[in-house]
Amino acid sequence: DSASYFMKSIKKSDKLQDVCYDIRGPVLTEARRLEDEGAKVLKLNIGNPAPFGFDAPDDILKDVIHNLPTAQGYGDAKGIYSARVAVMQYYQQKGIQNIDIDDVYIGNGVSELIVMAMQALLNSGDEVLIPSPDYPLWTGAVSLSSGTPVHYVCDEQSGWFPDIDDIKAKITTNTRAIVLINPNNPTGAVYSKELLLEIIELARQHDLIIFSDEIYDKILYDEAKHISTASLADDVFLVTLSGLSKNYRVAGFRVGWMMISGDKARGRDYIAGLDMLASMRLSANVPCQHAIQTALGGYQSIDDLVKADGRLRLQRDIAWRMLDQTPGLSVVKPKGAMYCFAKVDAKAFGIKDDEQMVLDLLRQEKVLLVHGNAFNLKQGCYFRVVFLPHAEELQSAMKKIQHFFSHYRQS
Ligand code: PLP
Numbered sequence: 001d002s003a004s005y006f007m008k009s010i011k012k013s014d015k016l017q018d019v020c021y022d023i024r025g026p027v028l029t030e031a032r033r034l035e036d037e038g039a040k041v042l043k044l045n046i047g048n049p050a051p052f053g054f055d056a057p058d059d060i061l062k063d064v065i066h067n068l069p070t071a072q073g074y075g076d077a078k079g080i081y082s083a084r085v086a087v088m089q090y091y092q093q094k095g096i097q098n099i100d101i102d103d104v105y106i107g108n109g110v111s112e113l114i115v116m117a118m119q120a121l122l123n124s125g126d127e128v129l130i131p132s133p134d135y136p137l138w139t140g141a142v143s144l145s146s147g148t149p150v151h152y153v154c155d156e157q158s159g160w161f162p163d164i165d166d167i168k169a170k171i172t173t174n175t176r177a178i179v180l181i182n183p184n185n186p187t188g189a190v191y192s193k194e195l196l197l198e199i200i201e202l203a204r205q206h207d208l209i210i211f212s213d214e215i216y217d218k219i220l221y222d223e224a225k226h227i228s229t230a231s232l233a234d235d236v237f238l239v240t241l242s243g244l245s246k247n248y249r250v251a252g253f254r255v256g257w258m259m260i261s262g263d264k265a266r267g268r269d270y271i272a273g274l275d276m277l278a279s280m281r282l283s284a285n286v287p288c289q290h291a292i293q294t295a296l297g298g299y300q301s302i303d304d305l306v307k308a309d310g311r312l313r314l315q316r317d318i319a320w321r322m323l324d325q326t327p328g329l330s331v332v333k334p335k336g337a338m339y340c341f342a343k344v345d346a347k348a349f350g351i352k353d354d355e356q357m358v359l360d361l362l363r364q365e366k367v368l369l370v371h372g373n374a375f376n377l378k379q380g381c382y383f384r385v386v387f388l389p390h391a392e393e394l395q396s397a398m399k400k401i402q403h404f405f406s407h408y409r410q411s
Contacts, residue, residue, distance in 0.1 A: 015144060015146065016144070018143040019140045019143045019144050020136065020139070020140060020143070021136055021137065021140045025374065026355070026359075027045075027355065027358050027359055027362060027368065027370070027371070028045065028368070030359060030362060030363070031043070031045075031362055031368045034362070034363070034366065039366055040366060041362070041366045041367070041368055042366060042367050042368065042389070042393070042397050042400075043368045043386075044367060044368060044369055044385050044386045044387075044388075044389070044397060045368045045369060045370050045384075045386065046386065047185065047246065047251075047337075047338050047339065047386055047388070048251050048388075049246065049249040049251065049338070049388055050249055050250070050251065050252060052388040052389050052390070053390065054249040054305070054311075054312075054388065055249065056248055056249045056250045057248060057294075057295070057298065057299065057301050059294050059298050059299070060244075060248060060250065060291045060294050060295050060298075063290050063291055063293075063294040064253075064287055064288055064290050064291050066290075067287060067290040068287050071286040071287040071289075071290060072286075073286070074282050074283045074286070075283040075284070075286040075289065076283060077275070077278040077279040077281075077282065077283055078102070078104065078105050078106065078275070078278050079104060079105060079106025079107075079257070079283075079284060079289060080106070080286065080289045080290070081101070082290070082292070082293045083104075083106050083257075083289045083290070083292035083293055084101045084104040084106065084257075085101055085293070086292050086293040086295075086296045086297060087104045087106075087257045087259060087292065087296070088100065088101055088103070088104055088259070089296075090296045091228065091230070091231075091240065091259055091261070094228045094231055095228065095231035096228060096230045096231050096240070096259075096261050097234050097261075098234055098261065098262075098264075099259060099260075099261050103259050103260040103261060103264070104257055104258075104259050105257060105258045105259075105274065105278055106255070106256070106257050106284050106289055106292070107243075107255075107256050107257065107258065107278075107284050108254040108255075108256070108284045108285055109243060109245060109251075109254040109255065109256045110213065110215050110241045110242065110243045110245070110256035110257075110258070111137055111256070112254075112256070112281075112284070113241055113256055113257070113258040114137055114138060114141045114213075114241065115137075115141045115144065115145075116274065116277045116278070117141075117211065117239060117241075117258065117274065118141040118142050118144070118145040118147065119141075119144075119145045119277060120270060120273035120274045120276075120277050121145070121147075121176060121177065121209070121270060121273070122142065122145040122146060122147035122176065123146065123147075124146045124147075125147075125148065125174055126146075126147045126148065126174055126176045127147065127148045127149075127150045127172060127174045127175045127176065128142045128147050128148070128149055128150065128175070128176060128177045128178070128179060129150050129151075129152050129167060129170060129171070129175060129177070129178040129179065129208075130142065130149050130150065130151055130152070130179045130376070131151070131152060131154050131162060131179065131180070131181055131184070132151035132152065132153060132154065132375070132376050132377050132378070133154065133186050133187060133341065133372065133375030133376060133377040133382070134151070134179070134181065134375055134376050135181055135185045135186070135213065135375070136374060136375055136376060138179050138181075138211075138213070139151075139376050147176075148174075149376075150170050150175070151376055151378075152166050152167045152170055152178075153166040154184070154187060154189070156187075156332060156343065159189055159332055159335075160184060160187035160188075160189040160332055160341075161189060161191065161192075161195055162180075162191075162195065162199065164195075164198050164199070164202070167199070167202060168202065171202070171206050171208075175206060175208060176208065176209060177208055177209040177210070177211055178199065178202070178203060178208050178209075178210055178211070179211045179213065180196075180199065180210065180211070180212045180213065180229060181213045182196075182212065182213070182214060182226070182229070183214075183216040183217065183219060183220065183224075183226065183335065183336025183337045184216075184336070184337065185215075185216065185337050185339060186339045186341045186370075186375050186384040187332065187334070187339075187341045188332070188333075188334020188335055188336055188337050188339055188340070188341065189332075189334075189335060189336070190220060190224040190225075190226060190335040190336040191227070192227075193227050193232065196227060196229050196232055197232060199229070200229065200232055200233045200236055203233075203236045204233075204235065204236055208236075209236075209237045209238070209239065209267075210229055210230075210233075210236060210237070210238045210239070211239045211241065212228065212229040212230065212238065212239070212240045212241065213241050213242075214226070214228060214229075214240060214241065214242045215241065215242050215243055215245065215246055215247075215256070216246050216247070216336050216337040216338070217242060217247070218247040218300065218302045218303070218306075219246060219247065219302065219306055219312070219336055219337050219338060220306060220335065220336045221306055221313050221316055221334070221335055221336065222333075222335060224335040224336055226336070228240060230259075230261045230262065233262060234261065234262050234263075235262060235263055236262045236263060237260075237262050237263050237264070237266055237267045238260070238261045238262040239258055239259070239260055239261075240258065240259045240261065241256065241257070241258045241259075242256065242257060243255055243256030243257060244256070244288075244291060244292065244295055246337075246338070247295075247302050248291070248295045248302070250288075250291065253285070253288035253291060254284075254285055254288065255284070255285070255288045255289060255291060255292060257292070260274075311390075312338065312387075312388075314391060315387045315388070315389070315390075315391060315394055316334060316338075316340075316387055318387070318391055318394050318395055318398065319340045319385055319387035319394060319398060320333050320334065320340050320387075322395070322398035322399075322401075322402065323340055323342045323385065323398060323401065324342075326401065326402045326405055327348075327405070327406075328344060328345040328348045328349060328405050329342050329343065329344055329345070329405060330342070330343045330345075331343070338386060338387060338388060339384050339385065339386055339387070340384070340385045340387060341372075341382055341383075341384050342382060342383055342384075342385065343380060343381070343382055344357070344381040344382060344383065344405075345381075346380070346381035349405065349408050349409060349410060350409050350410050350411055351381050351410045352410060353410070354371040354372050354373050354381045354382065354383065355371045355373060355374075356410060357371065357381070357383070357408070357410060358370065358371040358383055360404075360408065360410070361401070361404050361408075364404055365400040365401065365403065365404050366400075367397050367400050367401060367404075369383045369384060369385055369401075370383065370384045371383055372384070385397075385401075
């Protein structure tokens, strides 16, 4: 009508201009449309264990329910005491020194804390080194906070380890921090002590903060060992992040934490900023924080899932083998996390656009994946598969992917 004709359209803010989060982007919209039409879409796009029958440990659920009546009010802005003690002790056991309860922040998932950590740190022009491929929230959070994401190469030829020379070449006087994701999403790489020491040395030389996202630190295969970056340095300002979403299969609880360590005196002003942002959102979800102490201190049922005959390990083997054996595809065997990151021979299939490839696969086979570009990977053609479904369903999904690539041509 005439009134709405003259009204200005409502635009998103300028600060969202460069923010990109493709994991839940256009391909997902198409999946929803197909479902609305009655199709059954197998979603291998998001690392959300619960819908695939990975139930949370019973003790965790009991503890949350038990504490519900006393968890009605706001909690401490940085988190409830028992949870922060448990996080601190967990990292002390992992060899991190000189930490106390005040160094721990509990958040509504690691996601909230990533955004908070970037908002508190960055000014326009500040650069943050982020892996490529990455977990794209890191890139999005830096852009949202008016910083500049600078992507460093993780090298497929060396098991997706960060390329130290590339990192060195990209450090400038504006570089404030470097992000590590270890174990890695999407590649499944688990970093060696030698590599971590090299990165710490760069941080030392160039005064960089290290953000170490360790949310998959217990999801390890083939005897891979996880080393917390912070356990290797107490003279660098370090922020370690993790949570309950993956290791304890309660992504819906929205519980994560972040811990400051190392040269904390240097970060006093930044820490005041973090404290202020934590206070501005009053507190994280209180009932679910009660799960933290039980989770970290209790029986680690994740170990049963990742051991040689464990469910997750067997599924990793199925997905990796079937994808790697598909003509035109190759996959570095993941050592951790819950994803296979497959390289596609773009030339062989005439692929120019990896998002189109994933869209075509969705339409033809009703399997939903995420394309490599969504992880801020600018070269090559890749897709990520989540290997959470039970063996039988996973096998049938892999067969569908094989079938798709047996005849696909993008022209
Ligand atoms: N970091 C990484 C590397 C992730 O893969 C994810 C989720 O997939 C997150 C952080 C966010 O986890 P949450 O917000 O559930 O704690």
